Amino acid sequence: MMDDRAKRLVMGLKARFEDAVLSVSEDSRSVPAIKVLDLHKRDIMLFLRDTEGFEFDTLVLISGVDLIDDDAIEIVYRIHSMVHRHHLVVKVEVKRSLRHPNVDSIHDIWPSANWMERETYDMLGVDFIGHPDLRRLLLPLDWVGHPLRKDYEEQAEYRGISTVRD
Amino acid sequence: MPTIYNKLPADGFSGAVFTTVDTAINWFRLSSVWYLLFGLACCAIELMQTGGPRTDIDRIGSVFRATPRQSDLIIVAGTLTYKMASRLKLLYDQMAEPKYVISMGSCANCGGLFQRSYSVVKGVDKILPVDVYVPGCPPRPEALTAGILKLQEKIQKERFLVKKA
Numbered sequence: 296m297m298d299d300r301a302k303r304l305v306m307g308l309k310a311r312f313e314d315a316v317l318s319v320s321e322d323s324r325s326v327p328a329i330k331v332l333d334l335h336k337r338d339i340m341l342f343l344r345d346t347e348g349f350e351f352d353t354l355v356l357i358s359g360v361d362l363i364d365d366d367a368i369e370i371v372y373r374i375h376s377m378v379h380r381h382h383l384v385v386k387v388e389v390k391r392s393l394r395h396p397n398v399d400s401i402h403d404i405w406p407s408a409n410w411m412e413r414e415t416y417d418m419l420g421v422d423f424i425g426h427p428d429l430r431r432l433l434l435p436l437d438w439v440g441h442p443l444r445k446d447y448e449e450q451a452e453y454r455g456i457s458t459v460r461d
Numbered sequence: 462m463p464t465i466y467n468k469l470p471a472d473g474f475s476g477a478v479f480t481t482v483d484t485a486i487n488w489f490r491l492s493s494v495w496y497l498l499f500g501l502a503c504c505a506i507e508l509m510q511t512g513g514p515r516t517d518i519d520r521i522g523s524v525f526r527a528t529p530r531q532s533d534l535i536i537v538a539g540t541l542t543y544k545m546a547s548r549l550k551l552l553y554d555q556m557a558e559p560k561y562v563i564s565m566g567s568c569a570n571c572g573g574l575f576q577r578s579y580s581v582v583k584g585v586d587k588i589l590p591v592d593v594y595v596p597g598c599p600p601r602p603e604a605l606t607a608g609i610l611k612l613q614e615k616i617q618k619e620r621f622l623v624k625k626a
Contacts, residue, residue, distance in 0.1 A: 435544045442579045453543050460583035
C-alpha cells in the first residue's frame, strides 16, 4: 500500500495535471507508478523537478517494455528525490507499429538521461526527439535490429562471423 | 625434452649436453612462452591467479606482457562479444609469428553460458585458430597451467629445420 507521503505526491500531481494523468498504480515496493499522456510528459517532468515539495533531482532509470499484444512500447522513468527521499515512477506509452516510435528526450532536464535514452534506443528502437547524439550504446554501431523487442530475430552472421555454434 | 647422451668422463660431469638443433630451439622456445593479457570477464581473475604466487606460471617461463608485440601466446580468458571481436582480431594480427592461442573457459570455447545471447560470439575459434582449449567455468589455475604445459608439448613437436618429405 502506498504510504501517506506517496499519496500526497500523487494528489499534488493530479491536482496540477488533471487530464494528463491516465492511471495510477504501484510497483512491488509501494512506489507510485503514474501513467501519463505523452504530450504532457515534458511539462510534468519539469514540474516534478522544480516544484517545492517534489524536487525530484535524480533520474535513476529509463527503460522500456515491449507490449507487442497492445501495439505499444511503454517507456518507464524512475525518479528519486535526494532532498525529500521519495520516489516516483512515470510511464508513457508509444505506438509500436509506427516506423519510428518516438518520444521527447528529457536529456536537458536530467543529464543522466543521455545514455539511458541511447540504451533504450539500442534495445527497443524508440527514437528520442531532441537527443543530441542518438546512436547505439551497447551493441556495435552497424548492428541490425533491436534485441529486446519480442519479435527480434538474430541475424545469421555479423561481419563474417556466424552466429550459430556448429 | 632433449636427450642427454651419456658421455660422462670418469672423473666427473663435463657439463655438456648433446642434442639436435631442432630440439634445442624448441626447448628454448617452450621455456619462455610469454602471454598477452587478454582477460575479458571472470576467467581473467583465474588468469591473474595463475600468474600469482601460488600457481606461478613464471616458473615455467610464462610471464604476462601488456603488448601483443612482445607476446608469443594470447590467452583469451572470458566472454567475447561481437563488439570486442574486431579488437581481438587486431591484437592477434599485431603479434609476431610464431604465435599461439589458448581458449580459456566455457565462454571462449563455445560461448558457454551465454550461447543463446545475441551479443556473444559462440566461441573464439570463429575468429582465431585455437591451439589449446581449456574447459572450465572458470578453469582452476592448475587447469590453465596444464593447458600451457600441453601447449609446450605441442611446441616441442614442431620441426622447422627438417625438410618436409
